[in-house]
Amino acid sequence: MQTPATTGLILTGGGARAAYQVGVLSAIAKIRRDCGAPAANPFPVIAGTSAGAIIGTILACHADQFDGAVQALEDTWADFRADQIYRADAFGVVRTGARWLTMFTLGWAIAKWRRARPRSLLDNTPLEALLRETVELERLPDVMAGGHLQGVAVTASSYSSGDHVTFYEAIREIPPWTRSHRIAFRSSITIEHLLASSAIPFVFPSVRLPLMGQNEWFGDGSMRQSAPISPAVHLGADRIMVVGSGRMHEPPERRVVSDGYPSLAQIAGHALSNIFLDSLAVDVERLERVNRTLTLLPDEARAQTPLKPIDVLVIAPSQRLDDIAGRHLHALPPAVRTMLRGVGVSGEGQGAKGSALASYLLFESDFTRELIALGQADAMARADEVRRFFGWPDPAPKCVSPAATELAGVDF
Numbered sequence: 001m002q003t004p005a006t007t008g009l010i011l012t013g014g015g016a017r018a019a020y021q022v023g024v025l026s027a028i029a030k031i032r033r034d035c036g037a038p039a040a041n042p043f044p045v046i047a048g049t050s051a052g053a054i055i056g057t058i059l060a061c062h063a064d065q066f067d068g069a070v071q072a073l074e075d076t077w078a079d080f081r082a083d084q085i086y087r088a089d090a091f092g093v094v095r096t097g098a099r100w101l102t103m104f105t106l107g108w109a110i111a112k113w114r115r116a117r118p119r120s121l122l123d124n125t126p127l128e129a130l131l132r133e134t135v136e137l138e139r140l141p142d143v144m145a146g147g148h149l150q151g152v153a154v155t156a157s158s159y160s161s162g163d164h165v166t167f168y169e170a171i172r173e174i175p176p177w178t179r180s181h182r183i184a185f186r187s188s189i190t191i192e193h194l195l196a197s198s199a200i201p202f203v204f205p206s207v208r209l210p211l212m213g214q215n216e217w218f219g220d221g222s223m224r225q226s227a228p229i230s231p232a233v234h235l236g237a238d239r240i241m242v243v244g245s246g247r248m249h250e251p252p253e254r255r256v257v258s259d260g261y262p263s264l265a266q267i268a269g270h271a272l273s274n275i276f277l278d279s280l281a282v283d284v285e286r287l288e289r290v291n292r293t294l295t296l297l298p299d300e301a302r303a304q305t306p307l308k309p310i311d312v313l314v315i316a317p318s319q320r321l322d323d324i325a326g327r328h329l330h331a332l333p334p335a336v337r338t339m340l341r342g343v344g345v346s347g348e349g350q351g352a353k354g355s356a357l358a359s360y361l362l363f364e365s366d367f368t369r370e371l372i373a374l375g376q377a378d379a380m381a382r383a384d385e386v387r388r389f390f391g392w393p394d395p396a397p398k399c400v401s402p403a404a405t406e407l408a409g410v411d412f
Contacts, residue, residue, distance in 0.1 A: 005311075006150065007390065008237025009043035009059070010229055013050020013222040014245030015200055015360030017321050019368035021055055021243045022070075022077045023375020024315050028241075029070045030376075031383050037392040040148070041066045043241070047153040047166075047231040049221040052245070053197040054131070057189060060152040061139045076134075078372060082363045084130055086122040086204070088333035120205040121339075122361075124195070127204075131191050140189065144171040151235035154189055155221030155228075156196040159206055165218070166231045167193050177234050184234065185211060197221040200272070200360060229283050233310060241389065242284065243375075244316035246273065263344020269322070269356025284314055313389045318378050321371065325359035326352030328367040336361065 011021050032042060041063040048056030055073060062069035082088045143149050151170035158165055166184040168174070176184040187193070196207035196218035206217045232240050262270075291309045326349050329337065337345075340361075345354035352358075362368075379386065387394065 005238040005391075006044050006236050007042055008045035008047065008232030008235065008240040009056065010232055010240055010242040011046075011048040011052030011056045012228060012242070012244050013052050013198070013200075013220060015051055015198075015203075016080075016362045016364075016367060017245040017359055017371065018051035018055060019077045019080075019371035020245055020317055020321065020375040021052060022073050023372035023377075024243045024379045025055075025059075025070045025375075026074050026372065027376045027379030027383075028386060029067050031380070031386050032390075032392060033067070034395045035387060035392045036396065037390065039067070042390060044148075044150040045232050045235045045237040046149070046151075047155070047235065048197070049155045049228065050198045050200070052243075053154040053221060054135070054194050057137070057152060057154060057194060058135055060149055061136045061143065063143045063148040064146060074372060077368045079365050080363045080368045081365070082333050082336060082361070083126060085127045085363045086124045086361075087126065088336050120199075121203045122336075124199075124204045127198075128191065128195055131194055135191065135194070137189060137191070140169060144169070152189065153184075153231040153235060154193045154197050155231065156193065156199075156207075156209070156218040157221055157223040158211070158216045158218050160216035160218075164221070164223070165211065168231065168235060170235055172236075174235060177230075179230075182230070184231070202268070203360070229287060229310075229312070237310070238308075239311035239389065240313075242312060242314045242316075244314065246317060246321060263354060265340065265344035265354025265357045268343070269354060269359075272360060273356055284312060287312055311389065313385060315375075315379055315382065317371075317374060318381075319374060321359050322356045323350045324370055324374070325362055325367060326350060326355035328362055328364065328370070329355065329358055331364040331366040332358065332362060 011018070014020075028042065032039075041059075043059070043063075043066075046056045046060045046063075048054070058073060059066070059069050062072075140149075140152065144151075149171070151168060151174065153166050153168040155164065155166045157163075162181060164182045166182070167187045167189060168184060169186070169189055174186070176186060178184070192207055192209055195204075196209055197220065198204070199206050199219045201219055201223060204220075206219045208215050209218050210216075229240055229242065287310055290307060291312075294305075294307060294309050297305070326347070329345065329348055329352060332340070340354065340358055343354070343357075345352070345358050347353050359367075386392075
């Protein structure tokens, strides 16, 4: 009898853009219910980065009640406010963002003279409070012991060593792995790991974590992440669903938003897109090449290689999230909007400048609800692929009573 495949879930980073991932997960839960598949957690292995690490860890903590966890995530993200993630009031923004930009403009000598060295553009202490209140990490051991979860991984990037580090928990003994500038470390996942993984560079402060007997400073796990799919494979996944927070492939036509000199916001948005999106596309292409190569090998040669084919399903936004963000810039708190205007975020709609940067900070329900709806629509449009990927049956046709059939032709 063939052993059922172990499915891994990869959730990438992207700040507020991760609302899209919540929409996809909501649709996955619905597709499973509609076709009557078992109610068990469909993702025994979960690996996340940045905001995806937070969503993935919440799913892992409630792997014994997957549908309920997804619904709770949807409820939370649909009613988000920026001040639940970072200080969005005028005083909070002045303490961090305005001071940071002033020091950036006038020089760190002034910061030294004033003994004021802001560490980031925004203060994310509200996020820490929210995570401590809502993420039930103490459930992880029992959930794994109950057979609902095999492993969970959270990635972060060390500013101290330059290494990309995967922190993981697993039900069975999995030796740590090491690659060039990539290491894995078995550790109980903590709130600090989630804060470190989601510390968008420059935007949120780095976090100090213990690693191999010493403390290091960590930031967003999407930095230097050359192989986002790797942690799920090492934790035992045979097939992997990847949910992105940006388009994997842009349309062939090029689009120039502005021919003027790029603002700081445009440059920052471009850099963040490179950090959060490009490595995932490259890793998926690499995995697909390996799969194609393995199909060309004779059985004897395939048996001698440690590589194995990994079935991958990628669901990513069908629309530019930057454009969607441009329609919702007005929803940002006034103090944050003023600060972003100072670095070049302006306009609205498709022609808005710096909307890429703003999209990572738009933790407002106007924006997150539209992304949730887009994620649901994109996943439902590929419901047949999803069912084939999991091996779920087609949904049973809805029964129509004979009486209803007769009444359908009656003109009232």
